[in-house]
Structure formats: structure tokens, C-alpha cells
Amino acid sequence: MSKETNSKDLLDAELFISSSLRLGVYLSAAVIVIGMILFFATSSSGYQTDQFPTTVGGVLSETMHFNPSAIISLGLLLLIVTPVFRVAASVLLFVLEKDHLYTVITLFVLCVLIISFMLGKAL
Numbered sequence: 001m002s003k004e005t006n007s008k009d010l011l012d013a014e015l016f017i018s019s020s021l022r023l024g025v026y027l028s029a030a031v032i033v034i035g036m037i038l039f040f041a042t043s044s045s046g047y048q049t050d051q052f053p054t055t056v057g058g059v060l061s062e063t064m065h066f067n068p069s070a071i072i073s074l075g076l077l078l079l080i081v082t083p084v085f086r087v088a089a090s091v092l093l094f095v096l097e098k099d100h101l102y103t104v105i106t107l108f109v110l111c112v113l114i115i116s117f118m119l120g121k122a123l
Contacts, residue, residue: 009096010093010096010097013089013092013093013096014093016089017086017089017090017093020082020085020086020089021082021083021085021086024078024079024081024082024085025079025082027078028075028076028078028079028082029075030075031071031072031074031075031078032071032072032075032076032079033075034071034075035068035069035070035071035072035073035074035075036068036072038066038068038071039068039069039072042068044068052069052073053070053073056077058070059073059074059077060074084110084113084114087106087109087110087113088110090102090106091103091106091107091110094106
């Protein structure tokens with residue numbers, strides 16, 4: 001019974017991860033569409049040619065001012081973060097499965113993703 005319960009818990013975790021990926025993509029698409037609607041409705045990006053935000057904080061700040069380009073950028077950021085969430089959730093799943101090899105490999109992948117964001121000044 002313990003193995004059956006354990007496999008059910010793992011299946012539930014995998015379904016949660018799968019559902020969160022779909023939700024992330026749908027949410028990202030919805031935010032991008034809202035930004036595009038605002039862009040076409042106002043016929044302006046909300047910025048001068050050389051003043052687009054280049055940091056996550058800048059995008060979030062400008063989103064609060066309903067700048068269409070910032071809203072589209074927020075949707076793209078959500079799309080980028082979605083698979084990173086998947087990798088982080090996979091680490092937890094492999095820990096629960098007590099699969100040490102895949103835990104280490106997935107942690108390495110997560111570290112590479114985080115370091116690449118920091119080196120690319122995405123944060």
C-alpha cells in the first residue's frame with residue numbers, strides 16, 4: 001500500500017508540474033494579447049524610441065502605468081520563467097523520489113539557468 005500511495009503522490013506531483021506549465025503558457029499568452037490590444041488601441045508603445053525598460057523591476061514598474069510594451073515584455077518574462085519553474089519543481093520531485101543522480105543533474109541545470117540570467121543581466 002505504501003508503494004501505491006507513493007506512486008500516486010508522484011503522479012499527482014507530475015500532473016501539478018504539467019498543469020503549471022500549461023497555465024504559465026496560457027497566462028503569458030493572455031498578458032501578451034492584452035499588451036497588444038493596448039498597443040493597437042493607443043497606437044503607441046508608451047515609450048520614446050530609446051527608453052524601453054531593461055530590467056525586471058523596470059518592466060514591473062512600467063506595467064503598473066499600463067505601458068503596452070511593458071505589458072508585452074511582462075508576458076515574455078512569464079514565458080521565460082515558466083520552464084525555469086518546471087526545472088525547480090523537478091528538483092523537488094526527484095528529491096521525493098530519492099533519485100539522487102537526477103536531483104544533482106537537475107540542480108546543475110537550474111544553477112546554469114540562474115547564472116545565465118544573471119550574466120545576461122536579466123535580473
